Amino acid sequence: MVEDVAVDGTVVVGLGGIGSAAALALADRGETVVGLDPRPPGHTEGSSHGHTRLVRLAYFEDPAYVPMTVRAWRLWQRLERRSGERLLTASGVIALAPAGDPGRLVPATVEAAARYGLPVEHLEAAAVRDRYPALSVPDGWEAVLEPEAGFVDPEATVRTLHRLARDAGADLRPETVEAIEYGDRPVVHTARTRYHPRKVVLTAGPWAPALLEERLPLTVTRKVVAHFTPRDPDGLGPDRLPGFLTGDGGALHYGFPLLPGDGVKIARHDGGAATTPATVDRTVRPEEVEALRAELARLIPAAAGPLLRAYTCLYTMSPDGDFVLGPLPWAPSCIVATGCSGHAFKFVPLLGEVLADLVLGAAPAVDVGFLSPARFA
Template structure:
């Protein structure tokens, strides 16, 4: 029997890879287990990039966590010599009075974040790619941008290995059980391992590993599209930000041109098409493709060119759309770090740090009470 290890991390995606790195750099004997290959496209982290916004309309309590995440993305990029965070600015666009912009502005003011409130005319003058409704307003955040999501996972795994972690790709966990000594025994399709602590960060497969969470989580499909821009210069990184857009067709998000010839647009966050993560393929939703087209035609016509590509990814949703970061009731040696309801990747670097703190000292520098399992009791 290999080991024993101090900590086993199951799921080496956005959160798990960061946890492996943070644990290994602390000298912890860590084993990372990933059922697919490292850097796979079967979960929730592929598609090149993810938005990082500092002014967070989903809740002010997220702001300290995303501020730390930004610091860590910058730090890790410097260590590896390859940038992981690109500060291109972020623009939240919503209907006046809907609460989206108002909540983001309140978070900015509470934490002293640099921001600028813009009306529709000001948005369209500064970013002429947009064609907005008369009641649209926006909040611009110059210190926000995007994270190179696929590259970041590989960077975390590379650093984890450098510091002595053991990472197994293409090895699926079948079961885990507590041991008499207060640790865990993990059985995979290739072996049996023991450790003092277990971190479960399997994303859409959390219900398989923690059946009690099946009633509190739902996996849905999201579709990402890349479209040939009719005026590419409008979407250059030097002049176009990442954005979220609240429109009649849904709540969309998009990026400047980066490492792909197409303009990237994400399908509505609340489209909510249930999806089975056990399916062997990842077929995009053609209904969501049509919504992407409708958004482009109405609000971003300069990007409404030929379709270059579609990808499907998965959101694992909780009823309140907040995360789960907590120890498992009755098993204090097991930490659950999933799901993230479609807005978690930007936090992955800081959540990895928080998981390492929980696994080594039993507490985190962050207030994680909002992510407690108790709220589902």
């Protein structure tokens, strides 16, 4: 029998990276929170697995994100202090590309930094090779190093956020949401319960398009990630090598220094086949591994040893590559954070804070108006 449960507060649908941060931020402010997700924190079926996520502040994608990246960096530090967990490694991040590359990875990063006074170093290829002998950067390339940047551990983050949210009073339940009735008084349906909350926060990552009945123009893409065991580990650890991005002729790759048990990880950001969480092909083909190995061999020859592991992950893409964050135009009591287009993990604690603001009618500390779902109405 299905039970009706009134929730004098908020139901959070999906407790991955963003949803668990929202549950914590809401519970911290005294809101009654029921969080629903059938999968355990740190699972590998969505968008928040793989041990590392780059955290950059000088945002080449669009400088409008920089106030968000700056605040997010502070919130990561605060989350570490509060939890006692080490989540963030301040390795720095270097972006590399041929001078004049139409992708503008390096100049756009430099411009975003200049506009907001962020510390970066613009380097020629020879200077990069001097400083990071492991990097094989051809003459004619340029780079920008952001020393105050690095990477976070997504699985550890989600587990930490679940623990803190529960401690703060959030009721997190292993249930699958089957449908949401959108309206002034939303209804959230699971197999055993009809929840009647005041507000809904929808943070179901790549499952969000279906729960939104495809009413927002979102697509899901399959991404392949590979970790390699270096042939020579010297100079590849995070104390000697920053996280990296390379832009070349439209292809954007990124990766991480050598970590214990993790090898050197590399993946390609652009492209990927359209899919759904239910139908995605989780098998990684040898040619996909070889393409990533070739890219790694070009940039860090000593890192491109035997394959350690390869797996898939999902991006939820919006048409413009910007997040979809705010009340739904057809149901303002439902606040969504999705369409994160493969770049939201660095914002996780900030997105939790912003979602709590939007639920409680407070003004977010940073401008998020440009991310509103209303832009697709």
